[in-house]
Structure formats: C-alpha cells, structure tokens
Amino acid sequence: MKAYHLNGHAGRDRLVRVDLGKPEPADGEVRIRVEAASLNYRDLLILDRAGQGGLDGRVPLSDGAGVIDAIGADVLQWQVGDRVAASFFRDWVSGPFKASYVASSLGGDKTDGMLAEYVVLPATALVAVPAHLSAVEAATLPCAGVTAWHGLIARGGMGQGDTLLVHGTGGVALFGLQFAAALGARAIVISSSDEKLARAKALGGSILINYRDTPDWDVALMKATDGAGASHILELGGPGTYDRSLRSVASGGKIIQIGVLTGFGPKPDLARLQWENADIIGVTVGSVAHFAAMNRFLTDHAIHPIVDRVYGFDEVPEAYAHLRSGSHFGKVVVKL
Numbered sequence: 637m638k639a640y641h642l643n644g645h646a647g648r649d650r651l652v653r654v655d656l657g658k659p660e661p662a663d664g665e666v667r668i669r670v671e672a673a674s675l676n677y678r679d680l681l682i683l684d685r686a687g688q689g690g691l692d693g694r695v696p697l698s699d700g701a702g703v704i705d706a707i708g709a710d711v712l713q714w715q716v717g718d719r720v721a722a723s724f725f726r727d728w729v730s731g732p733f734k735a736s737y738v739a740s741s742l743g744g745d746k747t748d749g750m751l752a753e754y755v756v757l758p759a760t761a762l763v764a765v766p767a768h769l770s771a772v773e774a775a776t777l778p779c780a781g782v783t784a785w786h787g788l789i790a791r792g793g794m795g796q797g798d799t800l801l802v803h804g805t806g807g808v809a810l811f812g813l814q815f816a817a818a819l820g821a822r823a824i825v826i827s828s829s830d831e832k833l834a835r836a837k838a839l840g841g842s843i844l845i846n847y848r849d850t851p852d853w854d855v856a857l858m859k860a861t862d863g864a865g866a867s868h869i870l871e872l873g874g875p876g877t878y879d880r881s882l883r884s885v886a887s888g889g890k891i892i893q894i895g896v897l898t899g900f901g902p903k904p905d906l907a908r909l910q911w912e913n914a915d916i917i918g919v920t921v922g923s924v925a926h927f928a929a930m931n932r933f934l935t936d937h938a939i940h941p942i943v944d945r946v947y948g949f950d951e952v953p954e955a956y957a958h959l960r961s962g963s964h965f966g967k968v969v970v971k972l
C-alpha cells in the first residue's frame with residue numbers, strides 16, 4: 637500500500653512516499669481503507685519538528701475517513717463496508733481527559749496517522765460518518781471539528797443568544813462559526829482578508845473585522861457589541877491575541893483556550909477575568925464520545941464542513957504548502 641512517512645534525514649524531503657505491506661487487524665481491531673485525510677495547523681508544527689529526529693518513519697496526519705475493509709476477532713459494533721472516521725486520540729474513548737492519552741494522538745510523536753491507504757485501529761477509536769457527508773467532508777472533522785465542539789458546546793454550553801468570537805477563517809474557526817449559526821448565536825469573525833470576511837458573512841458571521849486594517853480589533857468589537865463583548869471566544873492566536881481576547885470577553889463569558897497561531901506560552905494579564913467573572917476552558921481536541929455527539933449535531937442541522945481545496949495523493953507537499961500560506965478558507969484535504 638502507498639503511504640507517506642516523515643523523514644528527519646538532512647538534505648531529503650521531510651515528506652517521503654513509501655510502499656508498505658497492508659496491515660492486518662488483530663483481535664478488537666479493524667482495517668480502514670482510507671479515502672481522504674485532512675491537514676491541521678498541528679501538522680505544520682510536526683513537519684517542522686521532523687528534522688530534529690524522533691519522528692522518522694511516522695505516518696503523518698491525525699484526520700482521515702474511509703471504509704472498513706477487514707475486521708479482527710471480537711469486533712461486534714462494525715461491519716465490512718461501514719463508513720468511519722478515526723478519533724484524534726486513539727485511546728480517549730469517553731470521560732475526562734487523562735495525560736496518558738497524549739501518546740495515542742494519531743500522526744503525533746508515538747502513533748502513526750492517517751496518510752496511508754490502509755490503517756488499522758481499535759474498533760473503539762472510530763465513529764460512524766454522518767450519512768449526508770462525503771469522505772472528503774468527513775475527513776475534516778476529527779481535530780478541528782471536535783475541538784470546536786468540545787470547547788464551545790460540550791464544555792462551553794454555547795446556545796441561542798450567545799455571542800461567539802473566532803480568530804481567522806481556518807479549520808477550527810469555521811466549525812465554530814457554523815455551530816454558532818446553527819444554534820442561533822451571533823458570530824464575530826476577525827480575519828486578515830476582506831474577501832474571507834465576505835465569505836464568513838455568508839456562513840452567518842454578523843460582525844466582521846479585518847485585523848490587519850484594525851489592529852485594535854478588541855476596541856472595534858466592544859463598540860460593535862455596545863460594550864457587551866463576546867460570551868464565547870475561540871482563542872486560537874496565543875500570545876499575539878490573548879490580551880485582546882481577554883479585553884473582548886463578556887461578563888460571565890468563556891475563553892476557550894486552544895491555539896498557538898502566533899506562538900506558544902501566552903502571558904496574559906488575567907485581571908479582567910476576575911472583574912468580568914469570566915472563565916478559561918483549556919481544550920485538547922476531544923474524545924470519541926465528543927466526536928459522536930458532534931456528528932449527531934451535524935446530522936440534525938445538515939451541516940457540511942467548509943472544504944477549501946482537495947489535493948491528490950501525489951500532491952501532499954503542495955497541500956502542506958497551501959495550508960502554510962494561510963490563504964485557505966476552511967479545510968485542506970488529501971484524497972487517496
């Protein structure tokens with residue numbers, strides 16, 4: 637079968653195409669014929685680390701969807717032919733997060749990911765693909781979709797009458813925007829591009845701010861909301877955005893701490909949190925149970941993920957370059 641490996645050897649491409657034997661499912665496992673895989677900002681960070689060693693031979697990408705084509709013994713919940721997507725943390729099935737789950741993140745330091753024709757996973761690490769979604773659409777869900785769902789809805793309780801702020805128009809942000817629109821919450825989008833803001837408006841964004849033209853976007857946001865601010869904030873930027881997010885939070889609001897788009901380790905002035913009786917909710921993606929709950933919501937609201945561009949298997953380096961350019965709107969996908 638064909639696959640990609642990360643490569644840490646100097647002077648060679650960081651992504652190399654390889655031919656591998658088809659894996660066989662053991663007891664409790666299934667084999668998936670992967671139809672599509674999607675890229676996340678995390679995959680750029682991992683690619684950048686590949687040159688430092690430790691990731692040699694790792695199959696990249698956490699996100700993929702396909703069809704079950706073989707089943708090991710003792711698997712009762714799936715059949716050959718079922719359409720499935722893999723959950724980001726192979727071992728986080730339900731309940732609270734445990735640090736031990738980190739090693740099981742697909743395409744991460746310790747566990748192979750989805751950029752291969754066939755992947756074997758435990759039967760418990762999968763969810764059914766909603767019937768209204770194509771494989772390309774389903775492949776966008778595991779990281780970006782589940783992160784937005786877990787933070788905003790499972791933990792954040794976002795609903796009608798709330799006001800959401802999202803940073804930019806990448807994968808996590810647009811899932812947040814679509815969830816807000818489906819719930820009847822107001823959405824505020826900040827973006828580097830007026831053209832992207834116009835597209836965000838068509839998805840339900842109602843307050844649109846270009847953060848390049850308006851670097852003090854928190855001031856503009858407060859003016860546009862008559863001083864009320866945002867009840868829910870998808871904090872995707874990190875150090876470069878955190879203080880403005882804090883100055884944008886409504887009384888009793890929630891900052892969902894997720895992103896590192898401007899770097900790691902924000903050192904925000906947290907005083908405002910106390911004066912506004914606001915909360916910070918830290919999120920690392922989510923569990924199989926979060927994924928399944930999100931899929932029910934996607935089905936109920938007939939939500940289709942926003943796919944920016946689909947690349948062929950031979951074009952994986954181009955797909956990474958496109959994501960790195962930041963010119964995308966929504967998700968970048970590879971079709972196998």
Ligand SMILES: NC(=O)c1ccc[n+]([C@@H]2O[C@H](COP(=O)([O-])OP(=O)(O)OC[C@H]3O[C@@H](n4cnc5c(N)ncnc54)[C@H](OP(=O)(O)O)[C@@H]3O)[C@@H](O)[C@H]2O)c1
Binds near residue numbers: 804805827829919920
């Ligand atoms: N904690 C977790 O479990 C978790 C899970 C998923 C993602 N993440 C993190 O969340 C972030 C978003 O991930 P993603 O995969 O959705 O990324 P993505 O699709 O690559 O989104 C990138 C977009 O973010 C916007 N952006 C960049 N810098 C910005 C800034 N300074 N202010 C506002 N917007 C900015 C840009 O949109 P415009 O062009 O519209 O400006 C850019 O196109 C990343 O840092 C990622 O590592 C964390």
